[in-house]
Amino acid sequence: MKIVAVEAIPFAIPYAKPLRFASGEVRTADHVLIRVRTDDGLTGTAEAPPRPYTYGETQESIVAVIDKIFAPQLLGLTALERETVHARLNRTVGNPTAKAAIDLALWDILGQATGAPVCGLLGGWTDRMRVSHMVGFAPADEMVAEAERVRDTYGITTFKVKVGRQPYGEDVAACRALREALGPGVELYVDGNRGWSASEAARALSEMADLGLLFAEELCPADDVLGRRRLVAGSPVPFIADESATRPAEVTRELLGGSATAISIKTARTGFTGSQRVLYGCEGLGVEVVMGNQIDGQIGTLCSVAFGAAHRASSRYAGELSNFLDMTDDLLTEPLTIESGTLRVREGAGLGIDIDPDKLARYRQDR
Incomplete structure (x- = not known):
């Protein structure tokens, strides 16, 4: 080899x-x-x-x-x-x-x-994952329509809502509209991509306290060190570090520094080897993880679900595995399919990636 x-x-x-x-x-x-x-x-x-x-x-x-x-x-x-x-x-x-x-x-x-399938080599916990869908910036009614379409078509019941616009009241209104339209049985969490300040994020979380959010992710920059620590300490929901924690050492820094209480794992930025190091470090500290999305195509999504399904801790929550649905095409000979809100790991040796020439x-x- x-x-x-x-x-x-x-x-x-x-x-x-x-x-x-x-x-x-x-x-x-x-x-x-x-x-x-x-x-x-x-x-x-x-x-x-x-x-x-x-x-x-x-x-x-x-x-x-x-x-x-x-x-x-x-x-x-x-x-x-x-x-x-x-x-x-x-x-x-x-x-x-x-x-x-x-x-x-x-x-x-x-x-x-x-x-052997890579999922089996990594751990082989299960053969599928629940899917979370990311809803990007749009007017509230369009965001609701997208979520309802994805729920009704693919059975997805977990949604990651992009926030961080100015003013942030627009985001709060969109999250409230999603909760009202989708009902209490749907999981919602928010991702700010560092768009708010720590004080803006704290106020937004307070205004959304009744929405039953699952997580909050990267609402403000990690470089705003003291402000972020205060925000995380007062957050009513687990606070996910994503782009601020791209390597195992950064994960440790954010967690021990009080700047996060959960971690997003993305195989597109840490591979399988680095992702396992992140996962095992989080397990040792008693910290939860979610499988994030690098806005991957179907090839990257195959890698994410293989890793996420391989471990008990990474399969606990729905993984962000659906944004390839917005692409007009892909390179795989056999496209991925999401059924009943889940995505299965490809069977067979390796990752099961077959490129259409x-x-x-x-x-x-x-x-």
């Missing part, structure tokens, strides 16, 4: 409807397909979604760092030498999704080589 090639293929697929939130918006999935090939004919596949407004990566930077820096350092290593792989990748700072995609692809190779040829950006 020696690595003989690492490919980074840029592709772009439009969204049928843009997702808008406090730190930006996404109209096109301008992602990078990662393929790691071995000398015995195995190919591990993953997807790197650049989020320049969060991590500073772009499609061009991911391709460049893999082609010019990462790939030459990995050739000749085996898929089993993950510690050596990560040590070499971490010589270069940043680039989390580029590093994560390589890790995901290596696990795909291990699954194929052993004939015609679709890849249509959407790739380097030819």
Whole structure:
């Protein structure tokens, strides 16, 4: 299983409807397909979604760092030498999704080589996860209509509501409209993407105290250190650290510093190896986790559900696994399907990623 090639293929697929939130918006999935090939004919596949407004990566930077820096350092290593792989990748700072995609692809190779699904290799707790759907910025009636459509079509009953607009009263009104329309049996939580100040967030949480929110996520910047600590200490619901806790050390810092009481795990930024380190650290501290969404396509979603379903702690809450529904197409030969509010792990060896060559040829950006 020696690595003989690492490919980074840029592709772009439009969204049928843009997702808008406090730190930006996404109209096109301008992602990078990662393929790691071995000398015995195995190919591990993953997807790197650049989020320049969060991590500073772009499609061009991911391709460049893999082609010019990462790939030459990995050739000749085996898929089993993950510690050596990560040590070499971490010589270069940043680039989390580029590093994560390589890790995901290596696990795909291990699954194929052993004939086992990656979900089983990681832990094999269950074969599916409940799905949470993200509702982006829009007028309140449009947000309600989207949530009702997703609930009625796919059976999804957990919704993550993007907040952080100014004035924040608009967000509170939207959350209240969602609660009134969807009823008490639906789970709601909010994500501010750092759009509010700590004082604005505290007032908004107070005004939404009767809505039965499940979580609050990144309502204000982590750099507002004292304000965020005061906010989290007074929060009536668990406070999730997401983009402020992208590595195990950052997770520890946010939790022990009182800036979060729960953690979002995203395989698109920590791979499977780093995600397990985050998960086990949270378990050791008695902290809950949720499976987040990097606005992944179906390839990234397959990775998220494989990890989330593999562990008891990461499968407890609904995972953010549905935003590929807003894409006009994808690269998989067999599209994912959400049924009765759940998404199943792909059966078979590895991750079960089978790329349609015609679709890849249509959407790739380097030819």
